[in-house]
Amino acid sequence: MKISTAQIKEYLKKKGGTAKRIQNLWIEVGTGNPKEIHFRFYWKQSGRRHYRHVASFGATPKPKQVKMADEKYQTMYANLRMGITPLDTEKSEAKAIKWKELEHGYRLTVEQLFEEYFEVKKANREPAGWIADQQRYRNHIHPIIGKVFAEDVRRSDLNKIIQRLVKAEKNTQAHYIARFLRAVWLWAFRYDPDKYPLNPELAASLDAPQISRGERVATKAELTRILQVGSPLSKALLYMGNRRMDTRQMGWDDFDEDDKNWLEIPKEKYKRKEKSHRIYITDTVLGLIAKAQEIAPSNTWCFVGARGNCISQGTQWKQWQEIELEELRPKNEEHSLRMQDVRRTFFSWIEEHYSYEIAGVVSGHVKPGIGRTYGKYEYKKDKIKIMKRWEKYLNSLCS
Numbered sequence: 001m002k003i004s005t006a007q008i009k010e011y012l013k014k015k016g017g018t019a020k021r022i023q024n025l026w027i028e029v030g031t032g033n034p035k036e037i038h039f040r041f042y043w044k045q046s047g048r049r050h051y052r053h054v055a056s057f058g059a060t061p062k063p064k065q066v067k068m069a070d071e072k073y074q075t076m077y078a079n080l081r082m083g084i085t086p087l088d089t090e091k092s093e094a095k096a097i098k099w100k101e102l103e104h105g106y107r108l109t110v111e112q113l114f115e116e117y118f119e120v121k122k123a124n125r126e127p128a129g130w131i132a133d134q135q136r137y138r139n140h141i142h143p144i145i146g147k148v149f150a151e152d153v154r155r156s157d158l159n160k161i162i163q164r165l166v167k168a169e170k171n172t173q174a175h176y177i178a179r180f181l182r183a184v185w186l187w188a189f190r191y192d193p194d195k196y197p198l199n200p201e202l203a204a205s206l207d208a209p210q211i212s213r214g215e216r217v218a219t220k221a222e223l224t225r226i227l228q229v230g231s232p233l234s235k236a237l238l239y240m241g242n243r244r245m246d247t248r249q250m251g252w253d254d255f256d257e258d259d260k261n262w263l264e265i266p267k268e269k270y271k272r273k274e275k276s277h278r279i280y281i282t283d284t285v286l287g288l289i290a291k292a293q294e295i296a297p298s299n300t301w302c303f304v305g306a307r308g309n310c311i312s313q314g315t316q317w318k319q320w321q322e323i324e325l326e327e328l329r330p331k332n333e334e335h336s337l338r339m340q341d342v343r344r345t346f347f348s349w350i351e352e353h354y355s356y357e358i359a360g361v362v363s364g365h366v367k368p369g370i371g372r373t374y375g376k377y378e379y380k381k382d383k384i385k386i387m388k389r390w391e392k393y394l395n396s397l398c399s
Helices: 005-012 063-081 086-104 110-124 127-145 155-167 171-191 200-204 220-229 232-240 244-248 283-295 313-321 339-353 356-363 380-398
Strands: 019-022 025-029 037-045 048-057 262-265 277-280
Touching (some): 005 025, 005 037, 037 063, 037 086, 048 086, 110 127, 110 171, 127 155, 127 313, 155 200, 220 380, 232 313, 232 380, 244 313, 339 356, 339 380, 356 380
Antiparallel strands (some): 019 025, 037 048
16 A cells, blocks of 8 residues: 555546544545645554554645655555554654663753743843743744754754745745744853853854845835725824834723823833833824724723734734735835834935934934933923824825
8 A cells, every 4th residue: 555646636527524543544525625635644553543643645746755654664564564553663763762861861952942032031021022932932833843852953953944944935034033942052052061061163154145125215105005995093093103022912091191192101111121111192092092092992092903902913913915006016126025124214215304303202213413412301292293294294195
């Protein structure tokens, strides 16, 4: 019995739920859409039926994958004929791992390394960044090297993680995960080199893709599209020119008690924790918040997610994708407009119509030079004037 592409195509024509056993190969037609064919190794032991997954294929199986599946089945079949069941093989492998651990003493796995890294870094990281790093590990690193002993990891093992994303054309993710791997390896080496005997050069020389940072400003057509079909949060991001995280995490407690048009982000919540940032909230933004509250009211958050908390990073990204800005991307631009480009557009517009210094003040940047220490003027009138003019400009695009 052999697993082949022809066999897969033959079973794809059969009704979902159809199952058949040939020798020790159990073939079952999936009931989902798109349809898949599942191959399992079947045997009886101690009067009980046992199954082990071999492979699953859809309508377009790759020859290499089919060949690997067949080799796996043939190996299991040959072992069974010698009296070795898959269950015996699994027990033997588990015993080998246990003996290896006893032989080498206690050694840290990559999974344990990252768990300790997250625990140590938790107190000093913003919750959103800490959660994002955990997701990067869980989705892209753990499936490949999570169970490997950390000191046995080679440069090629780390590069597999990066190249897997590059092949999927996820260059931005590949870039940031390469940076993340470097950070963890260097942390471990510097934190306790005896406990974490890692070679920092393994991670420092990763094949991270040299991605374009995609720095650009929005076109009028892109701004108009956001204003026409964007969610209240996406529109508020545009009108405020604020950071993505600060916008979605806006709370009622951040508003000035004496003037509803002023929002203050305290320095402990702001990006660099060096200063607070006061933003003038125009009437249009207040209207967008009111609209968001009609959809999901809250006494704590302005923009509310599914579970009563502020809108999550993932939901914010999903709302942005739904605007479908890719089709409006100019031919001379490599990337479609991203959320961070909105803030760049806002800054550049102020810089064009006023000055670089004023653009920095309105955007909440730390004052340059000696102004960081002695400059206490808050530019309140300038902020009001600029935010109202920016609001008027955006409104004119839709009129």
